[in-house]
Amino acid sequence: AQTVTQSQPEMSVQEAETVTLSCTYDTSESDYYLFWYKQPPSRQMILVIRQEAYKQQNATENRFSVNFQKAAKSFSLKISDSQLGDAAMYFCAYRSPIGTGANSKLTFGKGITLSVRP
Amino acid sequence: NAGVMQNPRHLVRRRGQEARLRCSPVKGHSHVYWYRQLPEEGLKFMVYLQKENIIDESGMPKERFSAEFPKEGPSILRIQQVVRGDSAAYFCASSPLRLSSSSELFFGSGTQLSVL
Numbered sequence: 001a002q003t004v005t006q007s008q009p010e011m012s013v014q015e016a017e018t019v020t021l022s023c024t025y026d027t028s029e030s031d032y033y034l035f036w037y038k039q040p041p042s043r044q045m046i047l048v049i050r051q052e053a054y055k056q057q058n059a060t061e062n063r064f065s066v067n068f069q070k071a072a073k074s075f076s077l078k079i080s081d082s083q084l085g086d087a088a089m090y091f092c093a094y095r096s097p098i099g100t101g102a103n104s105k106l107t108f109g110k111g112i113t114l115s116v117r118p
Numbered sequence: 119n120a121g122v123m124q125n126p127r128h129l130v131r132r133r134g135q136e137a138r139l140r141c142s143p144v145k146g147h148s149h150v151y152w153y154r155q156l157p158e159e160g161l162k163f164m165v166y167l168q169k170e171n172i173i174d175e176s177g178m179p180k181e182r183f184s185a186e187f188p189k190e191g192p193s194i195l196r197i198q199q200v201v202r203g204d205s206a207a208y209f210c211a212s213s214p215l216r217l218s219s220s221s222e223l224f225f226g227s228g229t230q231l232s233v234l
Contacts, residue, residue, distance in 0.1 A: 004160070037225075043207060045161075045225035091160050105174070106153075106223065108160030 002027045002094050006109035013082045014117050020067075021077045021112050023092030031097040034068065035106070036077045040088040048090070051075065079114075087116045122226035124210050130232045137197040137204070139229045143212030150193040151223065152185055155207040167193060200233045207231075 003026045013019035025034070036048040051059045051068050058066050063083075067076045079086055092109040123142040131137050143150050148169050153161040166174040167187040178185065182200075187193040197204055207228040 006160075043209075043228045043230075045209065045211075047222060093160075105163040105166070105177070106161070108162070110158065110160045 002029075002032075002096070002107050004092050004094050004107050004109040006092055006112050008112050009110075010113045010115070012115045012117060013079070013086075015082055015084060017082055018078060018080045019082055019114065021079070021090050021092075021114065023075045023077070023109055025073050025075065025092070025094050027073070027094065029097060033095040033097075034066075034075045035093040035095070036064070036066070036075075037091045037093060037108075038086075038088045039091060039111070045091075049077065082116050084116050084118060087114060089113050122210055122212050122224050124208075124226035124229050126229060127227065128230045128232070130234065131200050132234050133201060134199050137200050137231055139195040139197075139208050139210075139231070141193040141195070141210030141212075141226060143193070143210070144214075144224050147212035147214050147224070149213045150187050151211040151213075152193075152195050153209045153211065155209060155228070157206075161209060164195075197231075200231070202233045205231055205233045 005024045008022055011019060032053045034051045038046045038048050049059050049061045049064050049066055051066055058068050063080045065078045089111045091111045094107045122144055125140050129137055150167045152164040154164055155161045163177040165178050165185045167185060169187055170189050182198045184196045195208060207230050209225055209228045211223045211225045213223050
């Protein structure tokens with residue numbers, strides 16, 4: 001079974017600075033998908049960024065980028081120019097490849113609470 | 119263009135009562151997923167349904183929990199004889215197709231169930 005680990009329960013960043021959120025995972029599969037979700041106090045789960053394991057290039061979405069290290073099974077999220085609206089819980093998630101019985105499930109880490117200091 | 123709608127947003131039940139949580143997927147989506155979030159935890163998969171079919175219920179507790187997604191109307195997650203340990207946020211998500219590399223999972227805002 002796949003596992004996702006987010007070992008840092010909390011992080012804080014100064015507004016306009018850069019912060020990196022860590023995530024590691026364990027799997028025996030060679031192809032899979034990785035995601036970062038944001039959960040603000042409203043509880044809405046918002047997809048921030050996704051990465052296909054077969055792609056070597058790291059995904060980027062505006063101020064959000066990932067550092068995907070497949071051999072190390074590491075998938076960190078970098079937030080540049082942090083804004084007050086970035087304050088939220090962030091969850092790392094794993095999904096199995098297409099065609100397997102497990103690909104209907106997302107496996108989530110425990111999350112990290114990010115606070116942004118003005 | 120409404121997203122995934124869940125109601126109620128908050129639900130309070132006493133031990134032994136029944137809880138019914140509703141989820142209306144994004145219009146046109148025929149696949150629904152239920153997840154549970156315990157305090158200080160990530161979301162845990164419970165069940166995956168298509169219209170009138172349960173596809174994967176490997177995350178559902180064996181007793182007291184059931185889910186349906188009828189041809190008409192919302193998906194329902196039903197918890198009978200609730201216990202304090204059922205207190206959690208329950209999230210529904212939908213997708214237009216079985217998840218593939220191009221399909222995204224859209225989440226609702228969840229129902230917070232509190233059992234007294």
